[in-house]
Amino acid sequence: MPPKPKEAPKKPPPQVARPPISESSLLYVPDDAIEGFQDRIETGIDWTLIESAARHHRKLCKKADLPTMPFSEALQNKIKKSIFNGFLDEESGLTLDQQWELLLPITLWDNDKFSNEEGKTCFNSINCITDDMVKLIKRAVKLGDREVLRKELKAVSVLRVNDTQMTELDSGLLEYKNLVNLNLCGNYLSEIDGKLIPPGVRSLELQANRISDIGLSVEHLPYDLLYLGLSRNLLKNDYIEAFGRLPFHITVLDLSDNDIYDLEPLLDVLMRLPNLRALLLVGNPCAVCAAYARATLMRLPHLKWLDCREVLPTDRSADPFEPHPDDLRSAYFNFTIFRIMSAPQPPKPEKGAVTTFHVEFEIPLLDSKRRNFLMFRNNESLTEMMPPPEDEEYTTNKIPSLFIESKSAVVTEASPHESDIYNRLTIKDSREIFNFTTFESNRIQWNKVMNFQEPALRIFCPDLTALRDTFRTVVTLKLIYSVTVAGKQGKLDKKSAHAIKPPGEQRVTLATIKCALRQPDWSQPSQHFHWDDSLETDEAIHWGDGDLSVLQYSQAPVKVTKGKQETDIGSSRQSPPENLTCHFGFGIDTLKA
Structure with a gap:
């Protein structure tokens, strides 16, 4: 028999470059921080409609004087x-x-x-x-x-007493002896007395209450309980030990949209539930760490569904996996500009000026500098803290000659892409600081199809709560066209108004786009958004599970294959649209099997 070929040695996984994380700096708040700074951080944030409603309900839940119901x-x-x-x-x-x-x-x-x-x-x-x-x-x-x-x-099998401001159970519930599904969502329940729940209940829904600890009631829950919903409560890592004592037959556990931060202790507890087949953790800080899906699927091998996504064989790794500690408490946030198409062609600039396009992105919750600024200072802006320019004669309203609107600043030849929006340039205040809230992409020249570096923005996030909350906001993007003049000293013998040109930048916003983010999906690398000016709104369309990155556009005439209609070429190259169109993606780096 011929000798068996030697198996090629497996390559070790590539080392991931991680910035150092200090244990004390993750969620550490110094003693000399300004009182109420966390409220200042969250003030002015554009939350999604669902998150705004949830925050309103949570605020009511935390009231100390709720009437008994x-x-x-x-x-x-x-x-x-x-x-x-x-x-x-x-x-x-x-x-x-x-x-x-x-x-x-x-x-x-x-x-x-x-x-x-x-x-x-x-x-x-x-x-x-x-x-x-x-x-x-x-x-x-x-x-x-x-x-x-x-x-x-009283003989029904399904009972829903939701959104009624209920604060406690009483013996009246035991009169519904045939109950199988009990829904008590959207109330003010802080604890559940398992003795007051009919023993035949198989599904217990307690979403959107104010439950922080189920330890006192877990022992008395119905023995045959299959589903327990605790989404949108006040659960943290403090009392997760009680989940290990849930009824033996529990099959579906919904802990989504709580404040559970540490993943590993929770998985240690959930491993004690032998029949757990579906788990929902999305919306917790622990669910946005880089190793979330891989660690969860490894520690819970019988799990069939995670966050409403079916677990496929390819989602699990046959090799043993021990996550790096930093992968359980951090992740990278990525913002990608897939393409921007059909922006109006700008006029030809004068000599010495540089024209570029870029995207500005406002994500205040992820900015550690802004967090520190609001933690220790009462100023609303840093502009007044900046020193004035050394040249006393210089004012922010002084406009370099290249910025003065004139016919010479416009292309003389008629162009189908010409737009008067480029005549609305405004000067940028060099002393203005946007409270550290705005990030910029790289700057590129105009093209019919403009491609930026990928990702356009990459932020290391050791604060998982801030990262989780970012995906509950409406982020604002601005497509900016700018004209920049570098400072230039003219020749001494040349007497001209253009001899000395102060540096400066003028800009105009071509589009302001709002993307209502959703909680990250562990099976999808990013969530995509489409916007074009024919929508006649600044709100982008969420692209669902569609992948905008695979679309291809060509400025050359698109050849239609014989026998195929023009509508069949969407998966191959296609002509750019005539109206301004933008494709963006938002996601986090995750460890794959």
Whole structure:
């Protein structure tokens, strides 16, 4: 037999360059920091609509004087606002038949035909107490007995008492003996007494409450509980040990959008749940660390779903993996400009001027200098702290001759790309500092299709909370055209107004674009956004799972393959659009299997 060929030795994984991380500097707040500096950091941040609503609810949850609202009272308040109320009200002047034939159809008709989307959402939230509410009403009307409806309601398998300001459970919940799905979302519950939950419950939804510790109730939760939802609560690493004592059959655990920072201790606890098949951690600081997905899938080998994404065999590595400690407490934030197309062609500049395009990107939460500035100083801007120019005669309003609007600054030949926007240049104040909030891409020359370096911006983030919160904001991008003049001393014997030209920069904003970011997806390297000026809005379109980076554009005429229609060439090279178009991507570096 021929000798077996020797297997090539495996190459060691490449070493990742990491800036040093000091244990004391990660979330350390000095004693002499200004009181309330964290609020100053978050002031002026453009949060997404979902995050704004969540922050409003969290602020209410943290109130110390919340009025007591037990389960039974909360349920009655919800019933009074729903379509059930007229059929359960003994003092109503209408019979069950009149309610059924007149009021109920009118109510449903008004909501369906005349309510806007917000009104329909509110109507559905109020009338979601259980499934098939109209069916239950119909049965009571047929028998002509309101008591039938009360009995039927207590026999339902699904009960939703959400958004009712409930603060505690009571024994009234035990009267619903057939419950399988119990939804108590959007309330002010700080703890759950497992003894008051019917033993047959399989799905318990407690999202958007103020629960910080389940240790007191975990032992008494229903034994056959399969799903536990604790998203948008006040969970941190302090009390995660209790999750290891969840019911044996727990299959789905939703801990998303909490404040769990350290991943490794949490995984040590979750390994004790033998039947856990689906886990949601997205929205926690620990879920944006570089080793999040790889470490989680390695430590929980039976997991089939992570953050609503199916775990594929290719997502797991056969080789043992021990993450570097820094990969569990840091990551790189990447901003990529895939391309900018069809920007108006600028006029030819005068001699000595340089014209460029670049993108300015505002991400205040990731700027450590801004954080330190707001931690120790009360100034809203650094402009007044900057020394004035040495030349007393120089003013920020003095415009170099090359910046003066004139016909000579415009291309004399007519051009299809010519635009008057380039006549709206404004001078940049060299003393202005934007509170360390603005980052810039590299600067490039005009082209029909402009490509920037990748990534355009790369920021090392040892503060996972700030990185998590960044993906809850609406970031602002600006496409800037600038004309820069370098300082130049003319010849002494040349008497001209152009002999001495002070340095300066003039600029104009061609587009202001807002991208409402979403929480990072461990299976996707970045989230992509498309914007073009035909949208007639500054809000970019989220591209879903689509990959804008693979699109190819050519300035040469696109040849259509014989037998294919023009619409079939989207996956190959295509002509640039005629209107200004921008493609951006936002993501974090993650360790792959």
